[in-house]
Amino acid sequence: MYIDCHAHIFFSPIPKEAIDKDIKGEIPTPTIDFINRMISNAKKKGVSHIVGVISNPDEFPRYKEQLKLENIINIIGISRNKSLEDQAYMISLLRKEIERKIPHGIGEIGLEYPYDFDKLKEHEEKEIKKRQQELFRKQIQIAKEIAIPIVVHAGYGTDKDIVKMLKQEKADDVGGQIHGYMSNKELVSELLDLGFYFSFGYFHPREEELRTIIEITPIEKILIETDSPYHLIESPKRFILPEDVVPITKEIAKLKEVNPKTFANQVMKNSKELFNFN
Numbered sequence: 001m002y003i004d005c006h007a008h009i010f011f012s013p014i015p016k017e018a019i020d021k022d023i024k025g026e027i028p029t030p031t032i033d034f035i036n037r038m039i040s041n042a043k044k045k046g047v048s049h050i051v052g053v054i055s056n057p058d059e060f061p062r063y064k065e066q067l068k069l070e071n072i073i074n075i076i077g078i079s080r081n082k083s084l085e086d087q088a089y090m091i092s093l094l095r096k097e098i099e100r101k102i103p104h105g106i107g108e109i110g111l112e113y114p115y116d117f118d119k120l121k122e123h124e125e126k127e128i129k130k131r132q133q134e135l136f137r138k139q140i141q142i143a144k145e146i147a148i149p150i151v152v153h154a155g156y157g158t159d160k161d162i163v164k165m166l167k168q169e170k171a172d173d174v175g176g177q178i179h180g181y182m183s184n185k186e187l188v189s190e191l192l193d194l195g196f197y198f199s200f201g202y203f204h205p206r207e208e209e210l211r212t213i214i215e216i217t218p219i220e221k222i223l224i225e226t227d228s229p230y231h232l233i234e235s236p237k238r239f240i241l242p243e244d245v246v247p248i249t250k251e252i253a254k255l256k257e258v259n260p261k262t263f264a265n266q267v268m269k270n271s272k273e274l275f276n277f278n
C-alpha cells in the first residue's frame with residue numbers, strides 16, 4: 001500500500017493563468033464530486049492513505065469536511081503566502097479548527113522568499129522575510145503546545161533561515177516533514193540530525209542536485225508526496241494527482257536501490273511514526 005504524504009485535497013481553485021492551452025485531461029476543481037473521484041482513483045491504484053494539507057485560511061471551513069473522510073491524515077496551518085495579512089486573526093481561526101479536532105500536524109508552514117527579491121526595495125525585502133518568519137515561529141509554538149509535528153515548506157534559498165529557526169524554537173521536540181525542499185544539500189544533514197523527515201516528489205528524481213539529496217537521505221527518513229494538484233506532470237502535460245505517488249515511489253525506490261515493495265512499506269512505516277496514526 002502507498003501513501004501520498006502531502007496533497008491538497010481541499011485545494012483552492014487553480015487560477016486561469018496557470019492553465020496552459022496544451023494541458024491534457026481534466027482540470028482539478030475543488031468540488032466534492034471531483035475530490036471523491038480523486039480519492040477513489042488513488043485507492044484503485046493502491047494509495048490507501050493521503051496526507052491532506054489545508055494551509056489557506058480561506059479553505060479552513062473545509063477542514064470539517066476533510067475530517068469526515070476515511071484514511072486521511074489531517075494537516076492544517078497557515079502558508080507563508082498569507083504572511084502579509086492579519087496574522088493574529090488567522091491564528092485565531094486556526095486555533096478554532098484545532099479545537100474542533102486536533103490534527104496530525106501543523107502545516108504547511110515555512111518560508112519562500114520571492115524570486116524577484118532584487119527588484120524589491122531593501123525595506124520591502126526585510127518586511128516580507130520578517131513577516132514570514134513571525135508566522136512560521138508562531139505556528140511552531142502552537143505545534144509544540146499540543147505536541148504534534150510540523151510540515152515545513154522550505155523554498156529555494158531559505159534553508160539557512162529554516163535550520164536557524166527550527167533550532168531556536170527547539171522544533172526537534174515535535175519533529176516534522178521537510179516538504180518541497182529545493183535548496184542545496186549542505187543543510188540536509190543538519191535537518192536530519194534534528195530528526196526531520198524529507199518528503200520527495202515528482203521533481204526530485206528529475207534534477208541532479210535534488211537527486212543527491214535523495215541519495216544522502218536514509219530510507220528511514222524518506223516520505224513521498226505529490227503536492228497535488230499544484231504541479232504539472234510533463235508528458236502528457238497534466239495536473240498531478242494523489243495516484244501519481246505510485247510511480248514516484250517506484251522511481252525513488254530504484255534510485256535508492258531498494259525493492260519497491262519494501263520501500264513502499266518503509267514509507268508507510270515512516271509516515272505512521274511521524275504522524276502517529278494506525
Ligand SMILES: [Zn+2]
Pocket residue numbers: 006008053108227
Ligand atoms: Zn503543498
